[in-house]
Amino acid sequence: MKDVAVAGGTTGMGREIALHYLRAGARVTVIGSTPSRGEDLLAAARKLPGTATFLHADLLSVAENHRVIKELESRYDKLDVLVLAAMVPFVKRRETVDGLEGTFVLYYLSRFILSYGLTELLERGENPIIANLGATGITKGAVNWDDLQFARKYSTVKSTISGGRANDLLAVHYLQNHPDGRTKYFGIQPPYTKSGTNHLPQPLRALAKVSAALFAKPAAESVRDTLDVLEAQPAERLILRAVGRPVDPGLKAFDPRAARRLYELTKELI
Numbered sequence: 001m002k003d004v005a006v007a008g009g010t011t012g013m014g015r016e017i018a019l020h021y022l023r024a025g026a027r028v029t030v031i032g033s034t035p036s037r038g039e040d041l042l043a044a045a046r047k048l049p050g051t052a053t054f055l056h057a058d059l060l061s062v063a064e065n066h067r068v069i070k071e072l073e074s075r076y077d078k079l080d081v082l083v084l085a086a087m088v089p090f091v092k093r094r095e096t097v098d099g100l101e102g103t104f105v106l107y108y109l110s111r112f113i114l115s116y117g118l119t120e121l122l123e124r125g126e127n128p129i130i131a132n133l134g135a136t137g138i139t140k141g142a143v144n145w146d147d148l149q150f151a152r153k154y155s156t157v158k159s160t161i162s163g164g165r166a167n168d169l170l171a172v173h174y175l176q177n178h179p180d181g182r183t184k185y186f187g188i189q190p191p192y193t194k195s196g197t198n199h200l201p202q203p204l205r206a207l208a209k210v211s212a213a214l215f216a217k218p219a220a221e222s223v224r225d226t227l228d229v230l231e232a233q234p235a236e237r238l239i240l241r242a243v244g245r246p247v248d249p250g251l252k253a254f255d256p257r258a259a260r261r262l263y264e265l266t267k268e269l270i
Contacts (some may be wrong), residue, residue, distance in 0.1 A: 002026040003076045003125065007059060007068070007114060008086030010037035013133060013190055016223040017083050017230075022050035029053045029075065031068055031086075059086050059110040060096045062270055069117040078124035081230065084111045085133045093154035100269070101149040103156075107134065107163030108170060112266055115174055119183065127233050128183040131226065132171065135164035136187035137242025139253050143169070143262060165253060172259035175238055186229060189242040191222045 002021060009018040009030035018030050022045050030052065032038050038054030045052030055071055057064045072079065087106050094102030100109065115130055122128040141161035144150065148166075150159050171185040225244035240247035240254075 002080040003078055004028045004081040004083070005031065005072055005079060005118070006083040006085065007031040007110070008133075009083065010034060010041050010054075012085070012219045013223045013226065014083060014085030015041060016219045017085070017131070017227065018052070019044065019048070020223070020227055021081065022048040022052055025049040026080075027051045027053075027076075029055055029072060031055045031057050031059070033058050033086075060094075060102055060105050062098050062100075062105075062109070062113065065110050065113040066117065068114065072118060073121060076121055078126075079118055079121035079128065080125035081129055081131065082114065082118055082122060083131045083133070084114060086110065087133075089156060089160065091156050093150060093159075099149075101151070101154075101159060103159040103163045104148060104150075104166070107160070108166040109266065109269070111167065112170055113270070115170065115185075116177075119178065119181070122183045123181060125183075129186055129230065129233065129239075130174075130183060131186045131188060131230060132167065133188045133190055133226075134167040135161075136168060136189040136240050137245075137247040137251075137253075138164060138189060139251055141165060143258070145261075148265065166262060168253045169255075169259040169262045171238060171240075172254050172256055173263040176256065176259060177263070181237075184233065184237045184239060186226075186239040187241070187247070188226055189247075190226065191217050191243050 004021045004026050006014050006018045008014040010032035018028050021028050028050055030041055035056055038056060042052055042054055055068060057068050059065060090102045096102055096105055111132060143165045144162040171187045174185055229239060229241060238249055240249055
């Protein structure tokens with residue numbers, strides 16, 4: 001029986017991945033910040049062969065990420081799949097309880113903490129894999145090295161791009177630091193997807209709703225390529241896909257030196 005944890009698993013692709021494993025009889029812990037969505041997921045899970053648990057947590061908090069790790073360690077002897085899917089766009093700069101910028105935390109730091117913190121459980125799993133939903137394969141922009149927290153001048157677009165590039169480098173330095181490990185790292189750029197949430201203020205909320213209706217795919221459709229990879233498990237430990245297509249790990253976005261630099265900066269932060 002597979003043991004699965006999905007951070008950001010109450011909506012969108014995260015929810016669909018959780019339901020996929022529940023249909024297969026897995027034990028799945030879904031981590032999210034909205035109890036009502038967690039209850040909806042649990043209600044759906046009652047009709048399926050697997051066992052679901054909802055873990056309410058604010059992944060914007062460093063302490064909460066560490067609590068999630070302890071909770072999972074208390075529940076499982078191993079972990080086969082870790083899915084990292086939590087992301088919320090912040091139109092205005094959101095400072096967390098730790099004094100960090102929200103996009104940086106959700107797009108990178110939370111994923112850093114969970115990836116590294118759950119490695120021991122993953123290494124005991126059967127064909128263990130971390131699936132990280134982000135912007136893999138997009139090469140525009142770079143990490144905002146001079147101001148990681150966008151304390152001087154905030155931009156929704158620039159902070160999202162910086163977080164995306166940091167997330168790409170996370171996959172690289174994770175494998176640098178676990179060269180002999182069994183856990184694979186799967187970086188994903190999904191198709192434009194109807195997430196089921198819209199945190200934007202008006203009029204952006206209305207524009208996003210119209211755009212999603214016209215162009216976005218249902219989450220159940222968007223997730224198919226990701227599930228195919230999770231089930232097939234390619235031989236390489238660094239697996240990169242953009243809208244279902246392989247991504248060259250030699251791209252500048254995955255520069256090993258930049259990855260090492262980011263890792264050292266992150267250690268200083270936490």
